Amino acid sequence: MSAIRLDSTSELLLKANDIRVDIINMLLPAKSGHSAGPLGMADIFTALYFHTAVHDPKKPQWDGRDRIVLSNGHIAPVLYATLGEAGYFDKKLFNSLRKFGSPLQGHPHKGALAGIETSSGPLGQGLSQACGMALAARMDKKKHVVWCLTSDGEHEEGQTWEAVLLAAKYKLGNLVAIMDRNFIQIDGPTETIMPLESMAAKYRAFNWEVVEIDGNDMLEVVKALDAARTRAASGKVQPPLMIIAKTVPGKGVSFMENAYEWHGKPPNAEEAAKALAELRAARAKIKA
Amino acid sequence: MKLEANLFAAEMKKVAIRDGWGKALVEIGKENKELVVLTADVSESVRTHWFEKAFPERFVQCGVSEQNMASVAAGLAMEGKTVFFSAYGVFSPGRNWDQVRVNIAYNNLDVKFSGAHAGITVGPDGATHQALEDMAIMRVLPNMCVICPCDEKEAGKAARAAAERKGPVYIRLGREKTPVFTTDSTPFEIGKINVLADGSDVAIVACGVPVFEALKAAKNLAEDGISAAVLDCHTVKPIDKKTLVEFARRCGCVVTAEEHQINGALGGAVCEVLSEECPTPVVRVGMQDKFGESGDGIELLKHFGMDSAAIEKAVKRAIGKK
Structure with missing residues (x-):
């Protein structure tokens, strides 16, 4: 089990708050990058890396670790913030996001930084890679769990559904996918750009197990991830699991919440200051 | 060889x-x-x-x-x-x-x-x-x-x-x-051209099916008194620059032959190497920026100019450019 495991909800909420602060601080000097998705996913990343997943930041290549594949690479800031907070690398690197020579590439690059399992950015490819990892684990009778974090928008890519078919065919029960169902994409609301509902019905029809949760309710997230891990680590040949996590894009920063305009842009200095003030207030409330 | x-x-x-x-x-x-x-x-x-x-x-x-x-x-x-x-x-x-x-x-x-x-x-x-x-x-x-x-x-x-x-x-x-014209003892090393026939008037650099066509062409050309080297350039990348330059220098002209568009693969790669290292006339045999159509494979090879006859013609053009 992870050496950095946090068990109380308030500790986890404080860590998620740290990660949101890191995201804002990282995006400001970068002057480009995505704000809404990373903030919305901060609770799930916290629960996964600081509670449920089995991994060791001191041994990033340890073979027994859970594989955490980020498919929608554009939410890299939340991955970097989480890995930095977990101790995979020096947090001083946060300031270098998207800068020349930095291992914090605009989209994650495997090998550039400890803890990054795959290179990602082009959408719809992560679930396929996670399937490959899950197949390898089964062939080698290994017990770790393969997690794949996906976005709702990337379900518009046909390849995602090719992977959904394959995972169901091979009953990759050691695979857990988590969908960031935040209902926004760059050009607008998902249901306007390309209607995706019902995601749960679609996955069930494709012979997956489906769980739906509020992705910003820490207690609910932790319970769902723990249950998913227990199921996936059982070694049973069983349907893969999709956790559809409804999240609020921009969560924690009032003027970014649910506004698709914040999908693909960073805050300016004034907006960052306002965001950080809100996060400080939220922190005080968690502590109280 | x-x-x-x-x-x-x-x-x-x-x-x-x-x-x-x-x-x-x-x-x-x-x-x-x-x-x-x-x-x-x-x-x-x-x-x-x-x-x-x-x-x-x-x-x-x-x-x-x-x-x-x-x-x-x-x-x-x-x-x-x-x-x-x-x-x-x-x-x-x-x-x-x-x-x-x-x-x-x-x-x-x-x-x-x-x-x-x-x-x-x-x-x-x-x-x-x-x-x-x-x-x-x-x-x-x-x-x-x-x-x-x-x-x-x-x-x-x-x-x-x-x-x-x-x-x-x-x-x-x-x-x-x-x-099947190579044998168990024909060498194979990634990135290393196999010189199948030596020659001094032209170097035919080929890959895939056209390699055998190149051997046939070389035989016919010999009857016309043209000495053609045949190079099996099985590795298109990384390409064997050394052997290419050596034969371009020796022969003074080159013909490439491949079952592919003439742009971007073997023909393109050979032109890139030679224009930088040893400017030499090159004639490219391959698909001439066209789409194919149905037909018997060998018939199509002939129709679209990738067979031994097309290679022989290309050799004569290449020699004319020296």
């Missing part, structure tokens, strides 16, 4: 290039327990069904999904597997270029994949199924190695060499039964 005796005899044994690949996978699979093979619903056509039969637990049938297959292959390779996958060249790498670029080449993974039924000689299926651009789109990718074997024996050697090599390798295979 050791080749079969009686090269141009009518009874020359003919075997499909893809068979060499398929047989080699089974052999490699016996030694390398980490070898995993994937196919997209064409296992018999691409000759991975022999591996499937021998090692069902290490075979993944992806269905008709070339993009998924390339990314699944990457996932397996990241877990330490040596991964081979196969489909038709028009679909893979034709359809999964982005997955090959980002998941496989960018990470420099040990994934080796074949594009089968490549070239005009796939014949009756028509233009949609004739992969004539596959080597060009693979050659531009960093870390990628591109091999185009000339016969069934060389395809087997290429598969074994690919398994040994670090990083991704694309191997292009034809469907038609073609003469």
Whole structure:
């Protein structure tokens, strides 16, 4: 089990708050990058890396670790913030996001930084890679769990559904996918750009197990991830699991919440200051 | 260079290039327990069904999904597997270029994949199924190695060499039964041209099916008093610059021959090397920026000017440019 495991909800909420602060601080000097998705996913990343997943930041290549594949690479800031907070690398690197020579590439690059399992950015490819990892684990009778974090928008890519078919065919029960169902994409609301509902019905029809949760309710997230891990680590040949996590894009920063305009842009200095003030207030409330 | 005796005899044994690949996978699979093979619903056509039969637990049938297959292959390779996958060249790498670029080449993974039924000689299926651009789109990718074997024996050697090599390798295979003119003792080293015939008036640099056509052309040209060297440039990337420059200097002109568009693959690569290292007249034999059509493979090779007669004509043009 992870050496950095946090068990109380308030500790986890404080860590998620740290990660949101890191995201804002990282995006400001970068002057480009995505704000809404990373903030919305901060609770799930916290629960996964600081509670449920089995991994060791001191041994990033340890073979027994859970594989955490980020498919929608554009939410890299939340991955970097989480890995930095977990101790995979020096947090001083946060300031270098998207800068020349930095291992914090605009989209994650495997090998550039400890803890990054795959290179990602082009959408719809992560679930396929996670399937490959899950197949390898089964062939080698290994017990770790393969997690794949996906976005709702990337379900518009046909390849995602090719992977959904394959995972169901091979009953990759050691695979857990988590969908960031935040209902926004760059050009607008998902249901306007390309209607995706019902995601749960679609996955069930494709012979997956489906769980739906509020992705910003820490207690609910932790319970769902723990249950998913227990199921996936059982070694049973069983349907893969999709956790559809409804999240609020921009969560924690009032003027970014649910506004698709914040999908693909960073805050300016004034907006960052306002965001950080809100996060400080939220922190005080968690502590109280 | 050791080749079969009686090269141009009518009874020359003919075997499909893809068979060499398929047989080699089974052999490699016996030694390398980490070898995993994937196919997209064409296992018999691409000759991975022999591996499937021998090692069902290490075979993944992806269905008709070339993009998924390339990314699944990457996932397996990241877990330490040596991964081979196969489909038709028009679909893979034709359809999964982005997955090959980002998941496989960018990470420099040990994934080796074949594009089968490549070239005009796939014949009756028509233009949609004739992969004539596959080597060009693979050659531009960093870390990628591109091999185009000339016969069934060389395809087997290429598969074994690919398994040994670090990083991704694309191997292009034809469907038609073609003469097996190399032997078990013909050398094969990735990135090293095989000089099949020496010559001093022109160097014919070929890959794939046209290598045998080049040998035929050289024989006919000799009767006209033209001494043509025949170079089997099976590795299109990384290309053997040293041998190319050596023969360009010696012969003063070059003809390239491939079953591919003249832009972007062997012809393009040879022109790039020679224009930088040793400016030399080059005439490129291949598909002249056109799409193909249905017909018998050998008939099409002739119609679109990639057979021995077309090579002979090109040689005369090249000599005229000296």
